[in-house]
Amino acid sequence: MSLSRVCLLVVMLLASGSVLATDADYIEEIGQLFAQGSNDQARIRTLLERIENHTASSAATLALYHQKSFGGAGDMSQVIPLYAQSVALGSRTTAALELAFLHREGELQGSDPSQFANYLFLSAQLGHTSAQRLAAYALAKTDFVAHDDEPSIEQLATPRKMPSTAVSAYGLSDFPYSPRMAVYLLSTQGDHQKDYLALCEQAYFPHLPDQCERGLRTSLVRVKDGEVYNRLGEYYASVARQATSVSPDMRQAEQFYQQAVRRSNPVAVVNLALVAADAGKPPEEWVPTLQKVIDEGVAGSDEQPLVTARQRAIEALIRFYRQHDNNSIAHYYAGLDPTLPESLYQLYLVADEEWRTYEMNQYLAQSAAAGHEEAIYRDAENRRDDKLIATLAVNGYAPAIKSRLESAKWQSNSASVEVWQTDLSCVEDKLRCMTNASEADTVNTMASNVAYLANAGLRFSDRRWVLQGIQHWQTLVNVEGVIATHCGYLGLRATGQGFALSESDKACLLDKEQVKRLSQHGFNQVAAIDDATIALLNNGQVIAWGDPFRGGSLLESLIGYPSYASLSEYRRKHDELQQDVIEIANTHDHFVALKDDGTLWQWGLMQFGISQRWVSSYRNVVGTPFWFCGEGDGITCWQPRHRDNTITLSTDPNARLVPVLGAPGVLLLSNGELVAWIEARGQRSIQHPFERQDTVYNQRQVTDFETIWHKGMKKTVLVVNNGARVWVWFDEETRQFRFSALDDA
Structure with a gap:
């Protein structure tokens, strides 16, 4: 550990304040020693050990002195307890990350490897410094794992490709700054075009397509690689199927596919054939190409891309022959690789025709488990799972929409009939839907290139905004309303879906779990300040995003609450804000959440103190720029900085x-x-x-x-x-x- 790091911790120690007089004397002397450039580590350590009531910084500094044996032999048995004490006292820098590393190494008494992911989660919520150190750790360790349920680095990158390790670690995580940090690392590591490819696959493509494109183009400047050309083609061809606002550009996609084909990329060969199929060209112009890939492969290609290409070709031919009522040939291709979702579904259809009930149910369940959308829908119908059918309808699956439409007609629910009929018309003719939206009158212009339309749609520019939670066509109809966040908007559809439209050049994006919850449950309230936003979902949960030091992290708001002593308790209190909340509000720098039992949580700008929790008799709260007001036995208002x-x-x-x-x-x-x-x-x-x-x-x-x-x-x-x-x-x-x-x- 460098002396500069020790200096930084001591400076933070000096700034912490709120200690007893004798402790203040020790801190003052430590400051004087450093101001004089003294290297008397033994004296500094002695002063640290004399402090009776540690602050977060002093506990972390003393732990560091023991860990690195500054000023004498270190007592390693005190390291983890001191860092844990620092976290409990509100440390926002080193302690949580050090605990993560110590628990991961498993070398100290009291270490718990299972706590590694928890402390990494905590440290990554606390700012850029932790993200940078996390990246450095990922570069140095090939066994990094972001969460217990995600693949390890060995499954994603070899030890020889250290930048891929960082890319994989960041791509698989939900940490706020991870994709940007990975790009920074890659830009300093030389020619690593495959790392940009991995980053697009794992992190950028679903949420930041423009940055994915820029990264891929940057890698092409260095190495003309067929796989990168193919990925760029897929970006332009299929980005509309992701939850983004970017429209497909098939001409550009075709050009990149052709470049990849010239470099013997087999996946691009298949993709180029599928472009011809989607364009309505005769089967004799593209079916033989798919058959050749399956039977002969592509000369000069690598083994793994060839496996992927062959699987795509098999599934494409199964769909083609099934649509043309040639089930015998479709069944033949299904038998070539019966593990594919499309193969399993085809085998289910054959078993269904032949009344082989056991095999039919088995193939359907396997196909649904593999993610085949039609199989999921049929399985839901068989089990009469109305909730799953409704979810499929909300996500834009046409047969499920038709099912909801028929149900609404049967119930004589004219409002629902109109909603589902509009969605069905749009999903069946997206081009017409987009044309109607482009020609619709504007009702409200909310920001540059963002407007609410007379037909209850939303119009926005392609490149500036990132859409999360729904598909682009779903923004064109049945949008009930849009409300501003700190750097974007939340929208609500008539089907109950919530979605986010955020600027891509700021830390404005929701994480994957938040997007999932927003889409599933919708929202009824939003509170936003300059750098953070919170939303109350219809199931009583609260989500927060933005600057973690200004209320954008629910977990961060709990750090330092004096009655909590461990990370597990922080997480438990965090989970309390995921249920039974009935109102939220904000001042210009604080948030408040009111639960149905009267419990109030208040958090926000961290420089004014830690979060607060108390029991009230309020049934409603609202915020003004500088005051919160509660409605109960009368109306009472309080200042968040001075309750x-x-x-x-x-x-x-x-x-x-x-x-x-x-x-x-x-x-x-x-x-x-x-x-x-x-x-x-x-x-x-x-x-x-x-x-x-x-x-x-x-x-x-x-x-x-x-x-x-x-x-x-x-x-x-x-x-x-x-x-x-x-x-x-x-x-x-x-x-x-x-x-x-x-x-x-």
């Missing part, structure tokens, strides 16, 4: 908070009377800032309020005693709340 600084806005137990999106305050509704609280530079004032011509402003006229999607945006609507509904909004110029008819919104 004891509270004010009471109302003692009426029936008073209700009316959130107005984008307003620097709240409305209070009590016995039909509206009172507004507006902030200016943090100062509060309770007033009636309504113009008299606003017809809604009459005593006891307002009876209720609701928040709805209207023309693609969230709006607060007041209900007056004659049943009319009016839209309330905040006028920045006059600094007043205003009202207008909902249709004028």
Whole structure:
């Protein structure tokens, strides 16, 4: 361990504060020794050992001194407990990562290799430094594994290809900065075109296609490799089938495939034949090519690409002959490799025709387990698994959509009929769907190149935005609304799906698990600050993303909470925020989550302290720029940085908070009377800032309020005693709340 690292830890120690007077004296002397350039490590260690009430930094520094034997022989039995104490006290730098490495090595008493992934997960949540050190570790160790359920590095890269180790480690992880860090490593390692290829396969292609393309093109400058040419072709041909907004470019794809074919890439040979098939060319122009790959291979090709090419060709011919009612030939090709999903499904169809029930069920289950979409659907139908059928329909599988449509018709649910009919029309004719969207009128322009359309669709530029959670065609219809995040948008479809549209050049992307949850459950509330966003899903879970030091990591928000002593307890408290949450809100730098039992969690900008948790009697919370307000036995507001600084806005137990999106305050509704609280530079004032011509402003006229999607945006609507509904909004110029008819919104 270098002296510079020790200096850094000691500087952090000096900045930590909040210690007893005698401890402060020790810290001051340590600082003076370093300021004088002293190398008296023994004295520094003695001072560290005299500290009675350690801070996170002092505990980590003392652990380091024992670990590296600075200033005398190290006591290795104290290393893990001291690092664990540092983590419990709120360490955001070294301690968690050191614990991960120590547990992975398994050399110390008390080490637990199973904790390696947990501590890596924790350390990677804490910023760029941990990500860089993690990359260095991945380069040095070929047995790195990101999570227990993922393949080890030996399965992905040989020890001789160390950059591939880093790529694989990062590509398989959900760590926020991992893909960018892997690219940086590769750019410094020389000619590693296959590493860019691996990175695209494992990390970039599903979420950052443009960066994948740039990486592949960079590798071509160095080495003209057939596999890279083929991957670029696949990028341009099939990216529309991924969850991205980039449209396919078959002309560009064909050119790259041809370059790869010239370099004897067998997968490109098959891909080029499939391009011809998709273009509607006669079978005699492409079927013989697939048959030749299966029977003879491709001269000069490597073994593994040839295996992949042969499998693709077999599955393509099975589909072709089945569609042309030539099941005997389809069955022949299925027998060439009966382990393929398409082969298993073909064998199921044959067994079904011949009433071989046992084999039929076996092949169907195997094909479904292998991911064959039609087999999954048939298996769900056989088991009457309506939930799975609904999931397939939501994900855009046409037979499942038809099933939901028929069910809606049978139930006489006209709204659902319209939703599923629109989805079915779009999935059956995507070109027409895209044309209709391009010609639709714009209702709201929310940002540069992002607009909400009159036909409940979304139009956005191809290259700037990354789409997560749904396919591109699903943004063109049945979009109920879109709400802003810190660097993008969350959208909600009429089918219940949530999706994210985020800028690709910032740390704005959700991780894979968050995307899955958002797509499955949708959302009902979003709270965003400058660098982070949280969303409340319809199943009561909360997800957070963005800067981990500004509330973008739920786990980070728990670090340092004094009653927790271990990572497992952090994770347990983290899991508490994954259920039963009923409200979320934000100030300009903090978030709050209210659970159904009244428990409140508050977290955010870490420089103002750790997260807080307390039990309240609130049934609702809202946020203003500088205050949170709770609705319970009256209305009480508090400042997140100073929770004891509270004010009471109302003692009426029936008073209700009316959130107005984008307003620097709240409305209070009590016995039909509206009172507004507006902030200016943090100062509060309770007033009636309504113009008299606003017809809604009459005593006891307002009876209720609701928040709805209207023309693609969230709006607060007041209900007056004659049943009319009016839209309330905040006028920045006059600094007043205003009202207008909902249709004028």
